[in-house]
Amino acid sequence: MFEEASEVFDNMFKSSFPLTFIVFIPAVLILVSPLPAEAAHEFTVYRMQQYDLQGQPYGTRNAILNTEARTVEAEVLSRRCVIMRLADFSYDKYQKALRQSAGAVVIILPRNMSAMPQDIVQQFMELEPEMLATETIVPVYFAMEDDELLSIYTQTLTSSSSQGSLSAAEVLVHTATANGFQMVTSGSQSKAISDWAITSLEGRLAGVGGEDLPTIVVVAHYDSFGVAPWLSYGADSNGSGVSMLLELARLFSKLYTYKRTHAAYNLLFFLSGGGKFNYQGTKRWLEDNLDHTDSSLLQDNVAFVLCLDTLGNGDSLHLHVSKPPKEGTPQHSLLKELEMVRTHRYPEVKFSMVHKKINLADDMLAWEHERFGIRRLPAFTLSHLPSHRLAQRSSIMDVRPHVDVKKLSRNTKVVAEALARVIYNLTEKGAPGDLQIFTEQMQVQEEQLSAVVDWLTAQPRAAQLVDKDSAVVSTLEYHLGHYLKDVKRHYVKADKRDPEFVFYDQLKQTMNAYRYVKPAIFDLLLAVCIAAYLGMVYLAIQNFGVLYGVVRRLTQPKAKAH
Structure with missing residues (x-):
């Protein structure tokens, strides 16, 4: 069988070269065509x-x-x-x-x-x-x-x-x-995502002793930012700030439970959304409280606004201000108390005040306290970073190992003790600088801080991923409601005619x-080969008589000479 097939193909090559050309070239082209993807x-x-x-x-x-x-x-x-x-x-x-x-x-x-x-x-x-x-x-x-x-x-x-x-x-x-x-x-x-709502949360602890009480506002933005939203976990910036705020809310809610320690200060806690987008949540919250309502703690006697940002590492604390506080003001008292607590209890921590004016010509504000400063509210930001330009504030590399819980706990103790000294006016009352207020059952819980940071860094918190129904918002709301009164949500949506921000999907x-x-060049070369082949076939057919005569002369056996 194989010998007969071989003889047939041999005869085709010897006696019918054009037929062989026409049949076998397409077969070769088919064989070298790309494999299926x-x-x-x-x-x-x-x-x-x-x-x-x-x-x-x-x-x-x-x-x-x-x-x-x-x-x-x-x-x-x-x-x-x-x-x-x-x-x-x-x-x-x-x-x-x-x-x-x-x-x-x-x-x-x-x-x-x-x-x-x-x-x-x-x-x-x-x-x-x-x-x-x-x-x-x-x-x-x-x-x-x-x-x-x-x-x-x-x-x-x-x-x-x-x-x-x-x-x-x-x-x-x-x-x-x-x-x-x-x-x-x-x-x-x-x-573009239409009607996206950025959610912020507020809760309060009411002071005792009258209606016209000074108010201290503690603020931290909870959203994260990096080059890719789905990879932005914001461990130090600003998971550490949110964790500290919740711990401060827990500690002072206990103090405000008892008559002996119920202070004559209102405490207002605010978790802002859209912080990484020029503090859009804070901007709208201020507008709602200062421009669109007749009753707000922000319209009364605001002692100061303390913003917490990136506090989970380092051995230094920097109080960033737009205007240095004047002596005798509550802002100056906090500055002195921070320095006093650090000096007497944590001398290894370096503390400084960093003064930077608000530059309204910049597209982005440097720190969250500048939103309050624009509305003439005394405010500052506490951070272990000496400058707002440092890259770790907005990076996908800001992951859980970047937060040292022991240092976060130490920084929380410094802030809690300093705030308590201001609220209870301890320095004026002659209390020693090494007096510790939060002790035993009232002390800062390192495990609680760690658990909150672990939870926050378990999911990305980019502003365009955290909607009003997200687990991040509902869980933060639950924790605030556990410690504070009158917990409320605040929403900000972009203006449809002139949007301040626009987010996109995919x-x-x-x-x-x-x-x-x-690759594509293979298709091009294949097309050239096919075109050349068809051209040769066309010429062969048009000149078949000449081609046949040439082939016949080449393949005809020579006559033997006698």
């Missing part, structure tokens, strides 16, 4: 921030991807999905991808970001604001590494690196024959990496 890996990607603030767009503007994968080592990145690992990330490489109009950028993050070398972490934190400074047309994603994704990266890196050392012809052949990965995102193009998507995908 096969799903290699499906993984979750987190898109870079996309929002508008005061009419200015920030972050990436696109959320759709369907293109080939390359690493930044490749010479040509245009319309390619550029994959980078965080360990190899640099702003120059990122800008190279943007300059060459890459189709997208995917940055692979390690599973345990806290285990990354500190210099890499610090470098990336400093680059995050630059990545968000202006709008970017190229979609930018972040993905958590796994074995499959690292394998895709390694294969793509090998393919991309080899092209740089080849000649132009070799690059062309390599590009046409190599198998790569096609990166495809599910979902649609991003669009911040978390599924990406598929398909393998055995031939």
Whole structure:
């Protein structure tokens, strides 16, 4: 059987070359055509921030991807999905991808970001604001590494690196024959989220001894911020501030339960939303209390507003002020009491006052107390950071290990003791500087602080992810209601005609990496080959008589000479 088939094919080659050409060339082209795409890996990607603030767009503007994968080592990145690992990330490489109009950028993050070398972490934190400074047309994603994704990266890196050392012809052949990965995102193009409500919470402890009592306001914003909303856990900024506020509410609620310790100060606690978006929740709360109501504790005698921001680490405390407090004022009393508590009980802690005027020309306020200062309310922010420009305030690298619970507990004790000394006027009454008010059952609970920080950092708290029905809001409301009276919600929605802020969806998507995908240039070369083949067939048919005569002369056996 096989011998007969072999004889048939041999006769076709010998006696009918055009027929052989017509039959076998298509077969060859079919055999070298690209293999069907096969799903290699499906993984979750987190898109870079996309929002508008005061009419200015920030972050990436696109959320759709369907293109080939390359690493930044490749010479040509245009319309390619550029994959980078965080360990190899640099702003120059990122800008190279943007300059060459890459189709997208995917940055692979390690599973345990806290285990990354500190210099890499610090470098990336400093680059995050630059990545968000202006709008970017190229979609930018972040993905958590796994074995499959690292394998895709390694294969793509090998393919991309080899092209740089080849000649132009070799690059062309390599590009046409190599198998790569096609990166495809599910979902649609991003669009603005309408009627999004930022939620803030307030609760109070009423003082005793009359109606016109001074009010002390304690404030902390609860939302987090980073280059990618779904990866923003805000452990130190501002999970530590929220944890401290709740602990202060617990401690002073106990003091206000007993007649002997019920002070002649109203205490107002405020957990603000939208803090990372120029303190939108605080802005609306002030408008509601100062402009749209006849009865508010903020319209009465406000002693001072203490904002808590980033207090979970370090061995220093900085009181940031827009205007230095005058002697004899409650603000100055708090400054003195903070210094006194630190000196007598925690001498290892460095304390200073940082004066910075409010710059209304800036698009973003430096600290939350500036919102109150604009409305002429005496306010300041306590933080272990000496400057508002430090990168850890707005970074996806601000994760749970960045909070040292022992230092957070120590800082909470300093604030609690200083506030109590102001409220009960202990210095004027001659109380010693080392007097400890919160002792035994009334002391700061380190376990409670740790539990709150653990819970806060268990989920991202970016403002565009925390709606009015979220577990974050309802749980915070429950805790405030456990300690305080008259707990209320306050909502802020963007104005429809001239919105102060606009959030967008498609911040978390599924990406598929398909393998055995031939690049686009392969299709081009294949089309050229098919066109050339059809042209040759056409010419052969048009000149069949001539071609047949030539073939016959070449294949006809020569006559034997006699």
